[in-house]
């Protein structure tokens with residue numbers, strides 16, 4: 295590939311190189327890319343192959359603008375020159391003029407036109423196909439050359455006298471006339487298998503101008519022989535199409551027979567290969583340059599390892615998170631709420647009866663040591679997943695949507711949702727294991743509410759008169775917050791009694807490290823399911 299030369303000048307250089315050059319057939323964008331990646335210096339855009347690829351005959355059934363459209367994809371997909379099989383020029387001289395202009399606009403390097411009649415028939419079909427009048431065809435060549443907007447575009451005149459059975463003399467006469475009319479090269483075609491008439495033509499012609507040959511039927515003859523006799527370019531005219539047909543038949547038949555793709559896998563290109571051919575990585579890079587880089591998608595992690603023994607028989611065979619709440623497991627209620635807030639990437643840490651926690655579209659982590667360990671060990675078993683922004687939730691809570699919306703919008707790297715009306719929920723602070731908190735300021739019910747409130751202390755033993763609220767088991771971590779939590783967690787887990795640690799221990803460690811923990815006050819509208827009376831409340835809540 296020569297980047298500083300235009301495609302047309304690359305083709306022109308191939309014609310003039312003095313070495314035997316090769317053009318490989320392609321018929322669409324992907325076959326063109328494969329030709330280029332193989333190392334070929336140019337592409338033959340075969341009329342037969344492009345027609346077949348479109349499911350039609352090589353009889354001008356595809357219109358020239360349909361061919362043009364395919365050529366545009368082929369040219370855009372590659373940087374090597376394309377010589378187009380222009381059949382008979384799609385009409386008379388006037389049609390060809392327009393075709394040449396349109397090809398140049400699409401950076402096509404050259405066109406080959408054949409001296410037959412429109413609509414053409416493939417040269418391998420029948421005997422004695424009629425040929426164009428020599429003068430009319432010479433006029434077409436002149437018109438084509440006169441309409442090209444730059445000098446390097448190549449027009450090749452294809453002589454059909456041999457393949458149509460008109461004889462060597464007619465072939466040479468036509469070649470001479472077309473050369474004189476301004477053709478940049480002659481394509482001489484034959485369907486004989488011995489190549490003899492091609493070698494004779496080349497010797498008689500004597501390098502008066504570049505000659506292109508198409509050894510589809512005389513494939514046995516080594517390329518050297520043509521090189522010695524003066525051929526400039528060889529076209530391998532239809533072999534990618536034919537290879538594609540064989541490969542597609544093989545794989546279709548196999549999959550049909552086996553009613554499975556298992557056997558075919560490994561015998562065919564990978565999907566990754568397709569992405570590489572399509573240069574998907576370029577698009578990914580461009581997206582980074584040109585698309586606004588929004589915040590990464592928020593994910594969620596739910597701790598649901600505990601049995602919930604206070605629920606008695608209900609949690610004999612399933613953990614608390616799978617207890618039915620009006621026709622759906624509690625966990626499904628929770629994940630639906632997250633989904634409604636556009637949080638779709640959800641992980642759950644399982645423990646007790648983990649096989650029963652099997653809701654779809656969730657990623658699972660397991661704390662198999664759940665009986666001997668605390669909440670932090672459960673969180674730690676999903677440490678690899680813990681990157682922000684992320685919502686943290688206990689698996690036994692339910693809350694109204696606005697609470698999650700408020701949390702998602704809250705500022706801060708670590709934000710906890712605190713219920714200021716903790717006493718309304720249950721006036722006895724020690725009635726259960728509650729995460730009671732002292733904050734930097736109490737809840738302000740006024741219009742402006744609170745701003746920048748931080749956690750001062752969390753404990754079940756906070757003196758009653760100092761309690762500002764109760765953590766509802768819902769939190770948000772930013773990217774920074776998630777890594778702060780991970781660091782603190784790693785530190786605690788390395789300690790002797792680390793595996794027994796609770797979330798409270800985590801917040802204490804963060805406080806020791808002077809990591810600010812922001813809080814968002816809410817007023818009720820949530821519950822956690824601890825015992826059967828909570829469960830009854832949950833049924834009402836919905």
Ligand code: SPV
Pocket residue numbers: 340341342343352379416417418508510531532
């Ligand atoms: C083509 O590839 O469409 C050609 C070459 O024109 S041939 O089919 O051999 O005529």
Ligand code: MG
Pocket residue numbers: 340341342352379381
């Ligand atoms: Mg053709």
